[in-house]
Structure formats: structure tokens, C-alpha cells
Amino acid sequence: MIIAVASGKGGTGKTTVAASLATALAEMGKPVSFLDCDVEAPNAHLFLGAVFDQRRDVDMLIPQVDESLCTGCGRCAEVCEFHAIVVLGGKPLVFSELCHGCGSCTLECPEKAISEIPKTLGILESGPGGAQINFARGLLNVGEPMAVPVISQLKKWQVPSPEEILILDSPPGTSCLVVESMRGADFVILVTEPTPFGLHDLKLAVQLTEELGLPAGVIVNRDGVGDTKVDDFCQEAGLPILMRIPLERKIGAGIAAGQPLTEIYPSYGDRFRQMFQQLEGILADRKAER
């Protein structure tokens, strides 16, 4: 089963929830893989105590022009949807930070003047985390805007076996990065706060899961700080509230120290395992309906 843990905004406790769920399931002997897809600011390894022993680069092919073959015809600039190659003064100029590596320019150059060279966007790292969790993450190079390939290659690198539970820690927000991280998930857990901001971002995230046709449920973190509008919304939208995590000093301090909830209060192990059963039930019902 593949479960994505997402949040319409940062700082809601998304990674805490993802790490706690992974730990709770691994503790009962289930094979668990965890992918930190928040490639711009990965921090789940801190919660899961991962030690990386494998590494590989994420490369993308970008064009390189052989000026001796180029006639300056401008075809490459015409076909580039991203304006990453322009022809100025009869010479093509490649903006590698804008290039999406689509290969169109290489294909379309009538003089075969373009070849492709790899550019490194970031790295992938994997290794064992606590409780036998198979942990992996992607890390985008600083200043590199092209993050989607890092997520897609991370997911291709770590394909789960059928009996494995794969937890995807999505980036915050609702960008194309989040879409890429959720792709292929069976269920999406949305973590939110019961505040007007939390509700606003939750609505956007729910819209996204609906567009992708993915079943979703909600975990309310820092329960007790706000109002009941998140509850009302979930009821109207038919979204199950899977868990409430109260606003509590001990929990806040534990999270700040990089502890999953299962470590702060061992009883959370059972709560997350029960929640997992609930997810299995929801998915079984959906299957039966089809």
C-alpha cells in the first residue's frame, strides 16, 4: 500500500505524522519504506534516525550546441516551450536553469548541431532508518529550480514490493511537486490545523486530491487551538477525520527534538496502527464499490 502524507502548508506536523505512522507500522513487523519527497527541505531523516549508505546523482539531459554545425536558423528556440534556448545574433544560447530536458530542440535541429549532456539536479540517498525502516530521500541542489525530476527519480529508484507499505512524505503546498509526490498513492493523509489558515490550505489540498482521484482523510494537529470549521468542512466534504493530536507542551517539545509521536507517547503506536486499519477498511470499501 502507498500512503502519501501531505499538507496544504508547511509547519503543520506533516513529517511528524508520516514518521510516526512509519514507526508504528514497522514496530509491528510490517515491511515499511519511507520516501522523503520534500526535496527542497528534507528533514524526515531526523525523525527516523536514517543512516545513508547509498547515493546516486539525479541527472537531466540538457542541450549542448556545436557551433561549427549550427547555421543559426532559430528552429531550436521556436520549439522550446520553456524558452530555455534562444538564438541571438545567430548563435543559440542555452539557459540550463530553465531547461526541462524535454529533448525537443535536439530532435528538431535540422543540422544535428545539438547533442545532450547530463546536468546534475540533486542527489538521492537511501539507508536504514530506525525500526528497520527502509529510508530514502531526494535532495535538490541549492538554487536549482527543477525539482520534479528529483521526486520522480526518487520514486523510480525505490519501487515498493507488493507487501511493502510505502509512506511518501510530500512537500508542503499544492504545487506540481506535490502532485508528483502523490502520483501512484492509494491514499492521501492530509495534516491540518483547526485554524482559518489551516482550513484555507486544507481546502486547496482536498481539491488537489479530488482532481487526482485519490481518496483522502484528515489528521487534525494542534487540536484545540482554533474553531470547529475544519470539522464542519470535513463532514460536508465526506472526509474522515483519522486522528486528532492535541496541542500539548510535551508533544511540541518532543517534535522539536526530532521525536516521532510514538516515542513521545508509546500509546500513539496503537493509535497509528488503528488508523492504518481504518485506511485498509476505507480502501476495501472503495474496491467493493467498483
Next chain:
Amino acid sequence: MKIAISANMNTIEAQFSQRFGRCDFFILIDSETRAWEAFHNPAASARGGAGPQAVQFIADKGSEAIISGRYGPSAFTALEAAGIKAYLAEDGTVNEVLDKFLADELESTTAATGPELHGRG
């Protein structure tokens, strides 16, 4: 010489725009005759790469100089490659900016003056 000026509207009396890559219009002016022509900037709504695309556009139209405010790093690299000199202005109408340019009151820049703006889908 042909000069491009970034603008908010499509006339010579339009407000000058400090934005380069994503300005709405370019007014192209012949500095000798003051004859002008307005063009919608095709890069105004580009998802990414507005700077290089805008440079390609004004270069194809034969501009030898541009007057704007904020040039991102990619835009500036492209302007250099195209041999288009980048001048800076503050505000006023396109006509007023042109007068300042003709009176030699505008500075040119030798480096980018704005941040890189990346579109993200």
C-alpha cells in the same frame, strides 16, 4: 538606432514599466525620427524563461538598446549575447523616458538588476 522601452500600455504616452521580462508592451522607437511601434510582449505571461524570451523578441525586432528597470540574470545574459545595451530608467511616460535617453541622462547597466523569477506549474 532602434530602442525598445518597456511599457504598461501600447502607446508612446503609456507609463514606463520597470519590469523587463514580464512587462505588457514594448514600444520600439527609431531614435532619429521618433517613429514608434507598440508590440505586445509575448513573454508577459510565460510560465518560465520570460527574460530570454523577451530578449529574443526585441532582438528579432532589431533593437540595439533597451530601457527598463529590472533585468534578471538570464535576461541580462541574453541581452549581452544579443549585443543589446541595457539602460535604466525610474518612471514617467515612454516619451519622457525617451527624452531623458536622448539627452544622455540615463545610465546603462553592466550587471543584472533584478532577481531571477521562475514560473512553477
